[in-house]
Amino acid sequence: MKVDVLLGLQWGDEGKGKIVDVLTPQYDIIARFQGGPNAGHTLEFEGIKHVLHTIPSGIFRKNVLNVIGNGVVIDPVIFQKEIEKLAPFNIDIQKNLVISRRAHLILPTHRLLDAASEAAKGKNKIGSTLKGIGPTYMDKTGRNGLRVGDIFSPRFREKYQALVEKHIGILKHHEGFEYNLSELEPAFFEGINLLKSLTCIDSELFLNQELKAGKKVLAEGAQGTLLDIDFGSYPFVTSSNTITAGTCTGLGVAPTKIGSVIGIFKAYCTRVGSGPFPTELHDETGEEMRREGNEFGSTTGRPRRCGWIDLPALKYAIMINGVTELSMMKADVLSIFDTIKVCTHYEIEGKLYDYMPYDIEGIEIKPVYKELKGWKTDLTQLDDINSAPAELKEYISYLEAELEVPITVVSVGPDRKQTLKNLELSR
Ligand code: GDP
Ligand code: IMO
Ligand code: MG
Numbered sequence: 001m002k003v004d005v006l007l008g009l010q011w012g013d014e015g016k017g018k019i020v021d022v023l024t025p026q027y028d029i030i031a032r033f034q035g036g037p038n039a040g041h042t043l044e045f046e047g048i049k050h051v052l053h054t055i056p057s058g059i060f061r062k063n064v065l066n067v068i069g070n071g072v073v074i075d076p077v078i079f080q081k082e083i084e085k086l087a088p089f090n091i092d093i094q095k096n097l098v099i100s101r102r103a104h105l106i107l108p109t110h111r112l113l114d115a116a117s118e119a120a121k122g123k124n125k126i127g128s129t130l131k132g133i134g135p136t137y138m139d140k141t142g143r144n145g146l147r148v149g150d151i152f153s154p155r156f157r158e159k160y161q162a163l164v165e166k167h168i169g170i171l172k173h174h175e176g177f178e179y180n181l182s183e184l185e186p187a188f189f190e191g192i193n194l195l196k197s198l199t200c201i202d203s204e205l206f207l208n209q210e211l212k213a214g215k216k217v218l219a220e221g222a223q224g225t226l227l228d229i230d231f232g233s234y235p236f237v238t239s240s241n242t243i244t245a246g247t248c249t250g251l252g253v254a255p256t257k258i259g260s261v262i263g264i265f266k267a268y269c270t271r272v273g274s275g276p277f278p279t280e281l282h283d284e285t286g287e288e289m290r291r292e293g294n295e296f297g298s299t300t301g302r303p304r305r306c307g308w309i310d311l312p313a314l315k316y317a318i319m320i321n322g323v324t325e326l327s328m329m330k331a332d333v334l335s336i337f338d339t340i341k342v343c344t345h346y347e348i349e350g351k352l353y354d355y356m357p358y359d360i361e362g363i364e365i366k367p368v369y370k371e372l373k374g375w376k377t378d379l380t381q382l383d384d385i386n387s388a389p390a391e392l393k394e395y396i397s398y399l400e401a402e403l404e405v406p407i408t409v410v411s412v413g414p415d416r417k418q419t420l421k422n423l424e425l426s427r
Contacts (some may be wrong), residue, residue, distance in 0.1 A: 001211045002259030003031075006249050006326055006327075007099040007221030009263045009317035011271040013297070013304065015329035017041025017409060020057035021219045022409075022419050028215040029065045030058030031207065031251030034108060034240040035222030036073035036136070040298025045416040051298050052303055054079050056220050059091060069201050069219075071240065071250020072104035074148065075111075076191025077184075086278065091150065093198065093287055100203035101149035107160070108184035109167035110135040111334045116174040117293045127273025129299050137239035139163070150202050151192050198317045204252025211257060220262040225317035226271075244321040255285050256400065262404070263323035264312060267395070268302040272297045276360040279307035279343045279367045294331040316356050318405055327409035328399070329407065331392060332379040332418075340395060343367040344402075372398065379412040385420040418424025 008014040024030055036054040054074055056066040111134030116123045139145040150156055223242040225390045226232045244261050271277045285307045295304035334340055346353045347366040375389035396407050410420045
């Protein structure tokens with residue numbers, strides 16, 4: 001069997017958690033391949049909203065195994081809180097969750113370094129989630145990091161202390177940055193104890209064995225393609241490969257083992273944190289989108305910047321990921337508008353571009369829009385795409401023609417049930 005992949009095509013928060021949850025009954029295993037608690041994946045069913053950060057979004061379905069892959073970075077403190085939040089829902093964590101021994105650990109000092117680095121950048125800050133993601137991946141590539149497997153070593157405390165000393169040395173260069181590490185450490189070691197009590201495995205061996213045995217695996221991405229460390233809007237990106245290739249390195253599966261690639265996007269566009277956003281709306285329309293879409297960060301609560309859909313960026317993301325099918329999210333949010341705009345090109349110094357140029361920071365980009373008629377109909381009760389208003393069908397057909405990939409799922413609300421399969425193409 002092959003690994004199907006689900007990942008975000010924009011700047012994150014496309015609705016990955018919801019669609020992974022919807023697709024989970026078709027799979028035996030859901031495996032997160034990168035990112036860490038900077039992610040906030042929301043699932044809604046039976047009137048309850050759940051937000052997951054490190055744990056894969058298949059966790060609420062029975063008889064499905066959830067894998068935290070080697071590409072993920074884990075903060076034991078946040079992880080423990082996530083596990084505790086699951087307690088009322090009768091989930092057998094020992095049976096349904098396994099963790100790669102190669103996944104790296106976020107130390108309290110990584111969080112401090114993230115905060116110190118952002119403070120030092122001032123108005124040029126990345127707008128990081130302050131979860132220690134950048135410093136942890138830096139230690140991974142710098143070959144200093146601590147991994148889940150290390151917690152079982154009798155020398156773990158020693159290794160921890162050596163890395164902390166290094167971090168303290170760096171923090172000394174951040175004049176005026178105050179912290180109290182001893183306040184943060186007890187929760188960290190409590191989280192480590194919890195991790196120790198769970199199933200930590202060589203997940204790359206396990207996943208390949210399971211694939212050989214015919215098991216179906218869905219890889220769950222975090223963040224989005226435009227936040228990818230190589231292909232995103234650098235330096236305003238996260239520190240991991242959020243793209244399909246990240247599945248191979250983040251789970252240990254070969255490129256030849258990749259099956260369908262499900263790219264997920266909002267019917268418009270949002271971004272949290274700093275960095276370029278060509279179609280961003282600074283006016284009342286942007287405010288309306290934020291209000292209607294409840295666009296506030298699932299992890300940090302920050303208001304998300306909002307704008308119209310951006311085809312040059314989406315086409316780029318589809319190319320980089322080899323997307324084979326698309327899920328379009330939050331179509332219901334656009335119901336309030338008479339006219340819906342789609343950015344088809346960027347105009348830069350009088351020239352038209354249909355792709356994202358190398359450096360879009362600090363230059364004036366004028367989005368060129370095509371206008372489509374809005375549907376002005378509540379979609380949230382819709383249970384069949386065939387009954388959708390003609391204008392929505394036109395919007396979908398237009399996007400499919402432009403993007404050259406079928407939209408197989410259309411989402412019309414946050415609940416599991418508010419998910420429409422699109423025509424006979426659907427899975
Ligand atoms: P993720 O990080 O990609 O999993 O996305 P988030 O959970 O951070 O953000 C998506 C938000 O939109 C969450 O609050 C979801 O509950 C919500 N959501 C998902 N799909 C839809 C939809 O089709 N319509 C509406 N109105 N909300 C949605
Ligand atoms: P999910 O998985 C949206 C953004 C941050 C910041 C930049 C770097 O829920 O889609 P980091 O903490 O990674 O160093 O922050 O990336 N960011 C996200 N934005 N959704 C996310 O995850 C994000 N994870 C990081 O806002 O701009
Ligand atoms: Mg999110």
